[in-house]
Structures are given as C-alpha cells and as structure tokens.
Amino acid sequence: MTPDPAAVLSIRNLSKLYKDFIALDRINLDVRRGEKVVVLGPSGSGKSTLIRCLNRIEPHDSGSLHINGQAITARTDLIRLRALVGLVFQNYNLFPHLSVLDNCTLAPRLVRRMPRAQAEALAMRFLQQVNIAGQARKYPIQLSGGQQQRVAIARALCMQPEIMLFDEPTAALDPEAVSGVATIMNDLAAQGITMLCVTHEMRFARHVADLIVFMDQGRIMEITPPEQFFTNPQTQRAQDFLNQMIG
Amino acid sequence: MTPVMARLRCLRAMRIVVVGLAAMLAGAGMARADAQPPLPGFIHDSALTVCTNPTLPPMTFVNGTDMQAVDGIDMDLAHALAAYWHVTLAVTTMDFTGLFPSLAAGRCGVVASGIIELPQRERNFDAVAYQDTALVIVARAGTRPLSSMADLSGRKVAVQAGTSYSARLAQENEALVATGHAPMLIAQYPTEEEVVQQVLIGRAFALASQDVELAYRREQLHGKVGVIFTPPYPEYRHFALYIRKNAQDRALLEQAIATLRENGQMAAIEKKWAITSDAAQALGASAPASAFRWSTFFGALTSAAFMRGAFITLAVAVLSHLTAIALSIPLALVLNGRDSMLRTGIKLYVALFRGAPTLLQLLFIWNALPQFLPFFREAWFTPFLATWLALSINESAYQVEINRAALTAIDPAQALAGNALGLSRGQVYRHVIFPQALRIALPPTINAFITLLKTTSLASVISVQELLAVTQIQVARTFEFTEYYAAALVYYLAMVFFFLLVQKRVERRFAWADQYRAGTHDS
Known part of the structure; x- marks a missing residue:
C-alpha cells in the first residue's frame, strides 16, 4: 500500500510494541486536510499511543507514517515535525514556573527564533481565541483546570501547526469546564485546522467529527462517519462500547 | 585567585625583607665573608624554605596581628642561616601534624618548629640540635x-x-x-x-x-x-632542625650552626628571647583576672588579620561550592540516566567522597598526592588550591545527591510537553527542567554551603590562613581564648546570616509555586 497523495496524514501498517505487549497493531489511516477525526475506544485500546506516535513523542516500531507526503522516521528533523504537529495533553502539562504568556511564547521564541514582542502579540491573539487573555500574566497554579487546558491549547496553537492532536483534553476536567474546552475545539474545527482527537466527549464526536476511528486492543475496528457509528456501529465491540458510554 | 595572588605577593615581600636583612648582616661584618660556604642540597633556586607551626612561643609564633610575620628563636635562626648561605628565606606556616609530611614531600628544606631531637625521629630524618632545653x-x-x-x-x-x-x-x-x-x-x-x-x-x-x-x-x-x-630524661635536651636524610647536608647544617655559635649570633638570639623569672613574677602581680577584654575583642573584630581570614574562608567556600555545583550537574544527569559504565563509575565516586572524612581527603590531596604525582610538588600547587580541589570534589559528591533528588522531583511530563513543542533536549533542560529543579535544590544547597563554609576551617591543617587558623594563632600569642573565639564567632555568624538572607531573596522568585503568593508576584 502506498500513502494517499491527497492525505495530510497517511498511516500504513503502523505497529508499536512495549516489550511483549502490542500497543498498536498494523494501523492504517488516512486523514485529509481539514478533516476532524475522533478516536474512540476503551482504556488501553492504544488511542493515546497512536496520537503520540504521530509527532514521534513515541517512536513506532514498524510500518510507515507520512505527513504532507514526507516519511517520518528516526532520521526526521523532530523540531520541524513538531512545529507542524501540535499536541495537547490530558493533564495540560503547562510549565508552572512560567506565566501564561511565557508558556505560550517559549517555543516560538526558542524554536522559531521569533522576537519577544512578536511572540507575545501572537500569543495574545491565541489567548484571546481561547478566552483567557485576561489571565496572561498569571501563573498556571492560579488557574482552574479548564483555564489551564485552554492555555495549553493556545500554547500549542502558537507554533501554528497544520495538524492538532488532542490526547483526551477534557478527561481531567469537571463537566462545566468540559463545555468551555469543547467550545474552543468546535471553533478550531470551524477554522479548518486538521484535528485528531482522542476523547470521551460524545457530543463533540457526534457533531464535529468527520470520521470516527474506533480502536480496541491496539487495532482499528472501524472507520466510519459519526452518524453511522452512533446509530449503527459495524462491530459488536463498538456496540458494547457505545452501550457503556451512553447507557 | 585573589588570596593566592595575595599570598604570593606576601611571600615576595617577605623575600625582599630577607634580602635586605641578609645584606645588613653581611654589612655589619658578621658573616665575615671570606668565602661563600658550600650550599646544602635542600636549598633550591637560592632559597631556603622553612616550614613551621607558629604556635610555640618563644620558638616560633606570630608576634602581632600580621599573620605573615612569624617570629621567635626558630625564625631568627632561619634568618641567620639564610644570611650565612647568602640565600633568601621562604617561611611556610602549617599545622604541626603537617610538618614532617611536608618535609618528606619536599615542600620545605628545613623544619624549624621547636621540635625536640629524638632518636625515633632521626630514623626518618636528620636532626641538628641548636638549643638546649628540658x-x-x-x-x-x-x-x-x-x-x-x-x-x-x-x-x-x-x-x-x-x-x-x-x-x-x-x-x-x-x-x-x-x-x-x-x-x-x-x-x-x-x-x-x-x-x-x-x-x-x-x-x-x-x-x-x-x-x-x-x-x-x-x-x-x-x-x-x-x-x-623536671624529669631526668636525657633525650629531651635539645631543640633540633630537621631535614631529609642526607649526611652531607647534615654536616653542612651542623657547620653553619657551629659558625653562628662562634660568631655570637646564637647567643644574641638567645639573649633576645630569654625572659627572666623576675620579670614574669612582676607581670604576674599586676595581672587582671579573667574578665572579658572588650578591647581585645573589638581589636580582633576590626583587625586586618581577621578580615583577611574571613575573606579566605569565604573565598574557599564560594569557589569550592561553585566548582562542586558545576561538577555535580552533569554527574546527576548521568546518575538519573540509563545504566552504563560511566554511571557505575559515578556511583563509586559519590560513595567514595561521601564516605571518606573531609579532613582525610584534604590531607591525602596535600600530602599523599605529591608522593606519586611529582606534578603536585611544584610551587603552583598552593595550600589554597589543594583546599579548593579537595573541598570541590568532596562537596560535589553531596551536591550530586541534591541535584539528583531535585531532577527526579520534576514530572517527566514536563519534558514531554517541551518535546511536543519542538524544544531541543538542551532547551528542555535549560528552560523547563532546570528552573523548576532549582527551586527544589536551593534550600538543601544553601544548607550544604553553610556546612561547607564551616568545613573550610579544616584547611588550617595544611597552612591555609583561614578564619579559624588566624584565631588560633592569635590565641597562641595572647592566651585570650574567649575574646578571639567570640570575634571568630561573630564573623562566622555574619557570613552564614548573609547567605540565609540571600536564600530568602532568591526564594521570593519562586512565588509561581505558591497559589497564594503567585498573585502578588507581578503586580
């Protein structure tokens, strides 16, 4: 199988092992520019591992991964790759010793060698977009979980990536905060950025996703549009999962 | 470097004085220079190097507040010998226990420190008697x-x-x-x-x-x-100069002392330092009791000797700790990394230097190292450098553990977040991990520094004139224990409090870790 030339992201037979445990088992997936993909599946199904392989925070063991037609291997310039692919973590992982603004400007200044004033202007634009510009001078410890996650999204956006990866961005948040973060993700999706999102946020999956990828035991069980997935899943495993999530 | 330079300058100044003295004595016709006497082997580069522990008046002691000015019978004799051979005199002061190791290591040509002539000592060294005693x-x-x-x-x-x-x-x-x-x-x-x-x-x-x-x-x-x-010990009858074993040198030194005795110089020295018992009795009568003498205390507090001693203490501690920190950061990173030969080596290093007493390490570097590495016998390897080296290595072994604990305390997700943003490994350490680890490492580091500041007093053993050495030499001169100890205490406390203040100021910069104080930080 060759990579799809129209796909911004093309995954072929991608596998990842942790010693004897098969975390990812021959994954195949193509994502087109602007597409929103939501990855669903029970805990331990390999969703997060898949997301992390895409910007090589976790290197894969076999198979191939192409981004913008370029193969991602051990020889890839990781700094350029990561400028292309942003990642938002479940636990935000903000830098506690830096203010909100400095969290956002650190990477543009160090990696893109942007002057401080320009980096701060850029950061303020994205902080406004996530409705947190008023807290720019505060430290992460002074913010609520939802606020911190919004800062983390702004921080990733400051590198102006073409693809945004979200690794359960709302899993650590209380329900009220979830809707704030989900709103921002809706906005981002509307702006046309390519998104891959691991989430349990079913409303987001149903209304925003172009494609649902359902995973179990390191394998992709089905790739379907959300309407079909939620109303008529193809596998029994997906059916069980949905019953548990909704029931 | 400054104290080292100052030391060198002092030594040079001392030599100039000695040359002048030699010329004066020669001018007075005392040497009656018919011919230059043959030079013994322990004189190098026209310099007679003498080691002494200046805490035994009237043989050898510091007679005043200038720590460099060693005085006494032994020093007068050393000056006379240098004049006799037409060479300069260089005096090194050190702890008594360091004298013979230094002689063996070739750091001095002669030990003149009010030491008794004893058969046991003459097994390893040659002794030449110069003064009767009991x-x-x-x-x-x-x-x-x-x-x-x-x-x-x-x-x-x-x-x-x-x-x-x-x-x-x-x-x-x-x-x-x-x-x-x-x-x-x-x-x-x-x-x-x-x-x-x-x-x-x-x-x-x-x-x-x-x-x-x-x-x-x-x-x-x-x-x-x-x-x-007065026990009737026949062997405790003479003070002697000690040299490394060499029959010819011994004969030449005996000849020199015999000459000084003949021309009356020895008698002049003895007369200068002899104190009659009448005089002592008279002084005893007017002696005040053991009240605290404030003038001595304030005099010590403001004396150049104490300030210089405190400066050397501070310089040794600061330089050693900075070196230790520089050494310990890469060591800690390797220790926190994967298993390797290097990691095992560093574990051994830490175990060795944390395990061995600091004093032993200091003595080893100063006295034992030159025995198998002649490189360390040269003049550039001063007691100050030896102390710096020993304390840096010793402290780095402790600092490694502080750094390691601080680095381990940082959530690995922090590095992951840095990587995900495209930061290089170096940038992740420099901008993400180190600033956070510093907050955790700072209090134990300042603690370790304060301990080190006080550990520097060990350096007196190898003749570094730090604060405690200065104190002890002044006490030896005056017997005013309380006053000089109190002055030293004031200096030590002032230094420690200063660094505690620095710690407080630096900790204020870590307000980001505190939910309640963070708010006031940038307003």
Whole structure:
C-alpha cells in the first residue's frame, strides 16, 4: 500500500510494541486536510499511543507514517515535525514556573527564533481565541483546570501547526469546564485546522467529527462517519462500547 | 585567585625583607665573608624554605596581628642561616601534624618548629640540635612539687598532639602499671595553648612542655602556672632542625650552626628571647583576672588579620561550592540516566567522597598526592588550591545527591510537553527542567554551603590562613581564648546570616509555586 497523495496524514501498517505487549497493531489511516477525526475506544485500546506516535513523542516500531507526503522516521528533523504537529495533553502539562504568556511564547521564541514582542502579540491573539487573555500574566497554579487546558491549547496553537492532536483534553476536567474546552475545539474545527482527537466527549464526536476511528486492543475496528457509528456501529465491540458510554 | 595572588605577593615581600636583612648582616661584618660556604642540597633556586607551626612561643609564633610575620628563636635562626648561605628565606606556616609530611614531600628544606631531637625521629630524618632545653611538668600555681613521675599516677596530663611527649609519657605509664600503679590519663590537644588552657581551667592536672617555652609563657599566663617537676630524661635536651636524610647536608647544617655559635649570633638570639623569672613574677602581680577584654575583642573584630581570614574562608567556600555545583550537574544527569559504565563509575565516586572524612581527603590531596604525582610538588600547587580541589570534589559528591533528588522531583511530563513543542533536549533542560529543579535544590544547597563554609576551617591543617587558623594563632600569642573565639564567632555568624538572607531573596522568585503568593508576584 502506498500513502494517499491527497492525505495530510497517511498511516500504513503502523505497529508499536512495549516489550511483549502490542500497543498498536498494523494501523492504517488516512486523514485529509481539514478533516476532524475522533478516536474512540476503551482504556488501553492504544488511542493515546497512536496520537503520540504521530509527532514521534513515541517512536513506532514498524510500518510507515507520512505527513504532507514526507516519511517520518528516526532520521526526521523532530523540531520541524513538531512545529507542524501540535499536541495537547490530558493533564495540560503547562510549565508552572512560567506565566501564561511565557508558556505560550517559549517555543516560538526558542524554536522559531521569533522576537519577544512578536511572540507575545501572537500569543495574545491565541489567548484571546481561547478566552483567557485576561489571565496572561498569571501563573498556571492560579488557574482552574479548564483555564489551564485552554492555555495549553493556545500554547500549542502558537507554533501554528497544520495538524492538532488532542490526547483526551477534557478527561481531567469537571463537566462545566468540559463545555468551555469543547467550545474552543468546535471553533478550531470551524477554522479548518486538521484535528485528531482522542476523547470521551460524545457530543463533540457526534457533531464535529468527520470520521470516527474506533480502536480496541491496539487495532482499528472501524472507520466510519459519526452518524453511522452512533446509530449503527459495524462491530459488536463498538456496540458494547457505545452501550457503556451512553447507557 | 585573589588570596593566592595575595599570598604570593606576601611571600615576595617577605623575600625582599630577607634580602635586605641578609645584606645588613653581611654589612655589619658578621658573616665575615671570606668565602661563600658550600650550599646544602635542600636549598633550591637560592632559597631556603622553612616550614613551621607558629604556635610555640618563644620558638616560633606570630608576634602581632600580621599573620605573615612569624617570629621567635626558630625564625631568627632561619634568618641567620639564610644570611650565612647568602640565600633568601621562604617561611611556610602549617599545622604541626603537617610538618614532617611536608618535609618528606619536599615542600620545605628545613623544619624549624621547636621540635625536640629524638632518636625515633632521626630514623626518618636528620636532626641538628641548636638549643638546649628540658622537658618539664607544669601545673597550676600553688600545686605541690612532685618527687617523681610516679606522683602523676591516675592524674590527667595534657600534651600537644603530634609531639613526642605522649609517647614518652606512655613509656612512663608502662612503668607505673608494672609497679601496680594506675597510669596517667594522657589527653592530646592540637595546639600548645589548648594544652595550657586545659590546666588553667582545671580539666587537666598537669601538662608536659619545654622549659624554654614556659619561661616565655609565664608572661602571658600572669604566673598562674609553675613547674612542679623536671624529669631526668636525657633525650629531651635539645631543640633540633630537621631535614631529609642526607649526611652531607647534615654536616653542612651542623657547620653553619657551629659558625653562628662562634660568631655570637646564637647567643644574641638567645639573649633576645630569654625572659627572666623576675620579670614574669612582676607581670604576674599586676595581672587582671579573667574578665572579658572588650578591647581585645573589638581589636580582633576590626583587625586586618581577621578580615583577611574571613575573606579566605569565604573565598574557599564560594569557589569550592561553585566548582562542586558545576561538577555535580552533569554527574546527576548521568546518575538519573540509563545504566552504563560511566554511571557505575559515578556511583563509586559519590560513595567514595561521601564516605571518606573531609579532613582525610584534604590531607591525602596535600600530602599523599605529591608522593606519586611529582606534578603536585611544584610551587603552583598552593595550600589554597589543594583546599579548593579537595573541598570541590568532596562537596560535589553531596551536591550530586541534591541535584539528583531535585531532577527526579520534576514530572517527566514536563519534558514531554517541551518535546511536543519542538524544544531541543538542551532547551528542555535549560528552560523547563532546570528552573523548576532549582527551586527544589536551593534550600538543601544553601544548607550544604553553610556546612561547607564551616568545613573550610579544616584547611588550617595544611597552612591555609583561614578564619579559624588566624584565631588560633592569635590565641597562641595572647592566651585570650574567649575574646578571639567570640570575634571568630561573630564573623562566622555574619557570613552564614548573609547567605540565609540571600536564600530568602532568591526564594521570593519562586512565588509561581505558591497559589497564594503567585498573585502578588507581578503586580
């Protein structure tokens, strides 16, 4: 199988092992520019591992991964790759010793060698977009979980990536905060950025996703549009999962 | 570097003085220079190097507040010998226990430090006698004189560590035990004035010392002590200069002393330092009791000697700790990494230097290292450098553990977040991990530094004139324990409080870690 030339992201037979445990088992997936993909599946199904392989925070063991037609291997310039692919973590992982603004400007200044004033202007634009510009001078410890996650999204956006990866961005948040973060993700999706999102946020999956990828035991069980997935899943495993999530 | 430079400058200044003195003596016709006498092998580059522990007046001591100005019979003799050979004189002061190792290591040509001529010492070194003396047993004034050494049975006797007195008293003890008596309790103290102090405060019944010293001390002691017995030891009769074993050098040194005796120079020195017992009695009568002398205390506090001592203490501590931190960061990173040969090596390094006593490490680097690495015998390897080296290595072993703990405390997700943003490994450490680890490492690091600041006092053993060495030398000169100790305490406390203040100021910058204080940080 060759990579799809129209796909911004093309995954072929991608596998990842942790010693004897098969975390990812021959994954195949193509994502087109602007597409929103939501990855669903029970805990331990390999969703997060898949997301992390895409910007090589976790290197894969076999198979191939192409981004913008370029193969991602051990020889890839990781700094350029990561400028292309942003990642938002479940636990935000903000830098506690830096203010909100400095969290956002650190990477543009160090990696893109942007002057401080320009980096701060850029950061303020994205902080406004996530409705947190008023807290720019505060430290992460002074913010609520939802606020911190919004800062983390702004921080990733400051590198102006073409693809945004979200690794359960709302899993650590209380329900009220979830809707704030989900709103921002809706906005981002509307702006046309390519998104891959691991989430349990079913409303987001149903209304925003172009494609649902359902995973179990390191394998992709089905790739379907959300309407079909939620109303008529193809596998029994997906059916069980949905019953548990909704029931 | 500054103290080293200052030291060098002082030595140079001292040499110039010596040259002038030599010229003066020659001008006075005392050397009657018919021909240049042949030079012994221990003179290098036209310089006679003498090691001494200046805490034994009147033989060798610091007679004033200038720590570089060693005075006494031994020093006058050293000057006369340098003039006799037409060479310059360089004097190095150090702890008594360091004298013979330094002589063996070739750091000095001659040891002149009021040391008794003894057959045991002559097994390893050559001795040349220059001054008659006798061993005396001294106790507080009013103590009834002894009729024999057996009267000391069961009593506590203080002696200076590193001297031969304790061995001689041990011999006496064997005789006591053999005849069914209780032995003497021999207590050893590092300096002669501490020995005397034990008798003055009544902790020891008597002390063993030399009559020459005691005659001089009586002035300082205001007649508070007296000789209670002079044991008939034939071997304790002479002070001697010590050199490395060399028959020819020994003959030349004997010749030199004989010449000084013939031309009256020895007699002049003896006369200069001899103190009659009448004079001592007169002083004793006018002596004030043991009240705290504020003038001595403030004098010490504002003296150049104490300031210089405190500066050296601070310089040794700061330089050593900075070096230790620089060493320990890469070491900690390797220790926190994967298993490797290097990691095992560093574990051994940490175990070795945390395990061995700091004093032992210092003595090893100063005295033992030059024996198998001649490189360290050269003049550039000063006591200051040796201390810097020893304390840096020692401290780095402790600092590694502090750094390792601080690095381990940082959530690995922080590095992951940095990587995900495209930061390089170096940038992640520099901008993400180190600033957070610093907050955790700072309090134990300042703690370790304060400990190090006080550990520097060990350097007095290898002749670094740091604060405690200065204090002890001043005490040896004046016997005013309380005043000089108090002055040293003030200096140490001032330095420690300063660094605690620095810690507080730096910690204020870590407000980001505190939810309540973070808000006030940037307003």
